[in-house]
Amino acid sequence: MSRMRSAMPVVPSAREQKWYVRHIMPSDRHEFVGRIFGLSIVARNFESYEQLAVYADCKYAIDVNEALTGLTRRVESLNMVGVMLWPENPPKSFKNFPMSRYQWLNVATDVFLIRYVSVVDCALLLVSEIFELGLRPDRCTVGTLQRLVPDDTVGILRALIDAQGHLRSERNRRIHHGSERSFTDDDETFRTASIFERWSNGMTGHDQFGRPIDLERSFNEGLVLLQGDFNRVTRELKRLLDILYDELHAEFEERFGPRIRSATHGLNAGVIRN
Numbered sequence: 001m002s003r004m005r006s007a008m009p010v011v012p013s014a015r016e017q018k019w020y021v022r023h024i025m026p027s028d029r030h031e032f033v034g035r036i037f038g039l040s041i042v043a044r045n046f047e048s049y050e051q052l053a054v055y056a057d058c059k060y061a062i063d064v065n066e067a068l069t070g071l072t073r074r075v076e077s078l079n080m081v082g083v084m085l086w087p088e089n090p091p092k093s094f095k096n097f098p099m100s101r102y103q104w105l106n107v108a109t110d111v112f113l114i115r116y117v118s119v120v121d122c123a124l125l126l127v128s129e130i131f132e133l134g135l136r137p138d139r140c141t142v143g144t145l146q147r148l149v150p151d152d153t154v155g156i157l158r159a160l161i162d163a164q165g166h167l168r169s170e171r172n173r174r175i176h177h178g179s180e181r182s183f184t185d186d187d188e189t190f191r192t193a194s195i196f197e198r199w200s201n202g203m204t205g206h207d208q209f210g211r212p213i214d215l216e217r218s219f220n221e222g223l224v225l226l227q228g229d230f231n232r233v234t235r236e237l238k239r240l241l242d243i244l245y246d247e248l249h250a251e252f253e254e255r256f257g258p259r260i261r262s263a264t265h266g267l268n269a270g271v272i273r274n
């Protein structure tokens with residue numbers, strides 16, 4: 001005689017709700033970034049890009065600066081995600097807030113995944129600019145670059161993509177299929193209770209496991225889940241970007257050096273690095 005299964009669901013173990021210590025993602029501390037940003041001031045000596053582009057060294061420095069600025073801004077924008085995942089003094093009630101608790105977590109996830117994954121796309125554009133490939137953005141893929149740049153550089157780019165792992169797949173599912181992650185072990189109750197808190201007098205009762213509905217507990221569970229992902233991937237992202245910057249710095253100087261040495265614009269005093 002087979003054992004009868006209980007009709008009552010098994011109460012899950014409580015998730016850890018203690019917040020992580022937030023990791024701040026630096027965007028401009030590498031020597032290469034400082035070097036390019038420092039060179040970009042040459043643009044102040046010209047009234048237009050067309051005037052500047054006459055000089056090969058100036059054009060190269062400014063084109064690289066534009067691509068690098070896009071990358072560093074995208075990296076810096078991850079800290080905005082951090083603000084959303086480590087909110088200071090979150091409201092006890094979201095009744096008068098622009099969105100519900102559940103919506104807050106969903107929006108934070110969207111911003112996190114889109115901006116995190118796009119960092120690699122911006123890195124691909126920077127590599128193309130450093131190596132002066134002239135690729136259109138839609139053609140700037142690892143598959144294209146692997147035929148045009150050194151294997152070491154391609155290896156770093158692939159490591160950046162591999163590090164994104166399941167988060168890159170999740171981004172694609174969210175954008176293309178409308179698929180969304182769960183933040184708690186009873187997400188439907190959390191979502192419904194969040195709606196009631198936002199638009200009515202709240203919701204009382206128990207979740208599917210028989211526990212009293214506790215929106216603050218569920219909200220914290222969702223935050224901690226996202227915080228763990230955020231800290232893990234941003235630390236690895238910084239490590240890999242530093243390696244990429246080391247590689248690109250050397251390539252930039254090799255290409256830039258001869259141009260600045262032969263420049264005729266008279267703006268190169270103190271710029272040459274031996």
